[in-house]
Amino acid sequence: MIEQYRVVLRNCGVIDPDNLDDYIKQDGYQALGKVLTEMSPADVVDEIEGAGLRGRGGGGFPTGIKWKIAAQQENDTKYVVCNADEGDPGAFMDRSVIEGDPHSLIEAMTIAGYAIGASMGYVYVRAEYPLAIERLNRAICKAKEEGLLGDNIFGTDFSFDLQIKFGAGAFVCGEETSLIHSIEGYRGEPTTKPPFPAVEGLFGKPTIVNNVETFANVPAIILKGKDWFRSIGTKTSPGTKVFALAGKINNTGLIEVPMGTTINQIINEIGGGVPNGKKPKAIQTGGPSGGCIPVEYFNTAIDYESLKALESMMGSGGMIVLDEDTCIVDTAKFYLDFTVEESCGKCTPCRIGNKRLLELLETVTNGTADENTINDIRSLSQVIKDTSLCGLGQTSPNPVLSTLKFFPHEYKEHIEDKKCSAFVCKELYQYVINDTCVGCTLCAKKCPVNCIEGDKKEKHTIVQEDCIKCGKCFEVCKFNSVDRVPGGSNV
């Protein structure tokens, strides 16, 4: 039986987030003390690099290397930025860390400042997280009062200050260059890399951007050492990962497990399996940049590489379980729709290409696709990946490509048979009343659009042109007289 292993969430729910003493009792600020009094900045970078900590926000770039590049820049002004613009559908681990353990973020960012030679940090947090902002604000004030933040921390020469910046709800501001431009007061849209932020970032100065979960690992690594950290997880992906487990699963919520845990272990041992006796079909990981991993691969040990090999990615840790009632094309469409809404619109492939890709998927789900559609989808997806400016666009076709790869039959069924077996795509099925109908009139009474006709004690019929496929009749019929069958306006 796999057990959760808490590094990032070590204090969440354990301490009072507004009580600094509580945090200190859990070894809080000891790592910072150790860093400032026993370690050189280079030692800190080495420790993080040696631990093999990788960015928990998406791409998994080695944090130590990012820090090292920034540390190597000769510049008297550098910045530490925390990306708390958590935006993946369903993910809320960053919010939980800030709400439950705000001092760990402050401590980690200060350590990072010391490591790279920065004296200023920004936490870019979405304005939709008022409680997190409130608690972080209080924690910052308290830390300053106690000399743990601000000038001459722990009485040393090192000074570091933190400021909170609010994000206005643009998903693309989770992309580091967009985030930086947003802090600078510009439109939140990305710019080409290089230059990388570690060389030329906020206000043109060397800047490291790490997400909340990444930072939350730092004090633990400093205190317990890189070897301890490497003893958790897999060779290429040491440590733990927090996942937001959601969808068709009995136990939903945040979980933290060592890297290398299998999908099966998460779903069955921690998640308690799929409810209502349904079979799992896939899990979606990596949010709008990720993909759907089919049940055949549920014994995969999760790390950055294994997810990538399955056309998905770690992302920030969204993990949504899909059961047999899920339409995979509809799922791909859902994620793409999200990207189309959240694209900043700067580059052509993301602005127009994703819109066209979504329109192609819509033809699949509404029964108007033809024999060229799959080729068009593949071809356009490849160009979008090849030519988009930032990570958002470069990964936006992933949910489509991964589902095309693992569930080609579902696409084929939609296109060739005009059928959605999961009865999700409304244009591809209809409700009909069969001969067992006794004319009880219940369905007609419940129908919100009054499209069921028939006299009392006579067989009723559904006027298809008016039906909105809400399924109310199907639900309420006590005689199993309403059938859901393939077919529809475009079929």
Added chain:
Amino acid sequence: MSKVNLTINGVSVEVEKGTTILEAAKSLDIGIPTLCYVDLEEFNVKNKVGSCRVCVVEVDGRNNLAPSCCTPCEEGMSVVTNSARVLHARRTILQLLLSDHPKECLTCKKSGECELQDLASEYRVHEIRYEGEESSYPTDRANKSIYRDPNKCIMCRRCETACNDMQKVGVLSGTERGFDAVVDTATHRALADTHCTFCGQCVSVCPTGALTAISYNQDIIEALADPSKVVIAQTAPAVRVAIGEEFGEEPGTISTGKMVAALKKLNFDYVFDTDFAADLTIMEEAHEMLERIKTGGELPILTSCCPAWVKLLEHQFPEMVKIPSSAKSPQQMFGAVTKHYWAKKMGVDPHNVVVVSIMPCLAKKYECAREEMKCDDIPDVDFVVSTRELAVLLKESGINMSNLKEQEYDNPLGESTGAAVIFGAAGGVLEAALRTAYEWFTGNELEAVDFEMVRGIDGIRTAEVDLNGTTIRVAQASGLGNARALLNKIKKGEETFHAIEIMACPGGCINGGGQPFIHGDTSIIKKRQQALYEIDSNEEIRKSHENPMIKKLYKEWLGTPGSHEAHKYLHTEYFERERT
């Protein structure tokens, strides 16, 4: 600078570190298409936002394609610019752009000069594979100068760079997001309701028909055909050194005589020269400047010939609206003189006189419609035609300007000096004013008339001029961004000047918003500049106050510079305007 070595399509090349792949390819004469990229080298302005993605190339070892316009060359890089993958990607990008673009190329105002159209033709985009919903935005033509059709915007952001980075006006920017993203004004206001100066630099750089000039060509054709009207053309200095480009002449070709001949072929009743009014402007401005210096009036005096600059001042520096010279611009002075002096002399009812200005400028369209730009309720100027629009008028009338025999301007309002013609290049107004002010202030003859230190299209120039023992400090700024920087220094007291010339367009009117498109080649602007100075140096009379017709005008009508009569017809006032 350290060097890096790379190969492009198998050819080795050594370039300076920081060079982009696009620039390196150019040095090997390898063509890579671009749309959003533009390099206004002489003005130190680049749009390299990497948004259109048509310039992508394949870089060995890189997962995705690289935008060559903003990817620096690295040591050992191996680049392929024409692989099947690259060409497919570029063609798809073009198809995507066209899928959200009105299919009205044949009737588009930009047809024939549209960079998207050119590229679609070059890449033989014969079908649009991905069609779907098209954007729908309201158009804006509620002003006299600029027509905006955001449906044709391809988000290249060139206009934004021109408006924000170069001109520092800040009216245009990316708005909305995703498929709805478009360059627009804040809160989608009409340009007329913003602090837009109508300088037209956005129009100059727009690759498509999203930003174009508002044309009055049809009104002019009708006026020319109306026997009851006396239709007068006045031609601004900068037009004569640019119009030739529209007829295939080399940039910098001086086309004065041919242009006059062409206008006569168009049946203008009289073809006069704005240069005449430029000399007149100098009389009034130099007089005003010396008055202020002598009487301790407000300094520096700022030139007021450029309406876009005047509008910037009214919006952004309202506390300074009293500083510019009250002299009207040459275009407006010309109109006033024509309708209230020349018409009377000719026995023509000024109401029947139609003054058409041929201008390098789009703001002039706005200027002539300003409420106060009229005398006795008769507007000074009726219509403004840009250099580009003149070419259209000529071409549709079947007039090939290049083949015409040169003709002279009509008199008396065609007489001008070398001082007037240099109004078209940054620093020219200041130099012309100095030539006259020197002689008036010192009473001595100015022998060396070339004030080279104030010439230049590179932004800001400052100089000290010795007026026989009295030193005056002068400056010129071209480009509204430079103008703002200079004014801010004056506001803070960091710099003091006696006189400043400001031109809204970088380089002056030779680079006006109505000039032939340069498609990013700013060396063309230099050639136009050189041509103007060549005209000046070949003139016999090079000081405005020596223009015999100007002398006659004062003798017969105005009396002296700054007189009551001069103020009534040749001067104006400025207003504090809101900053949006």
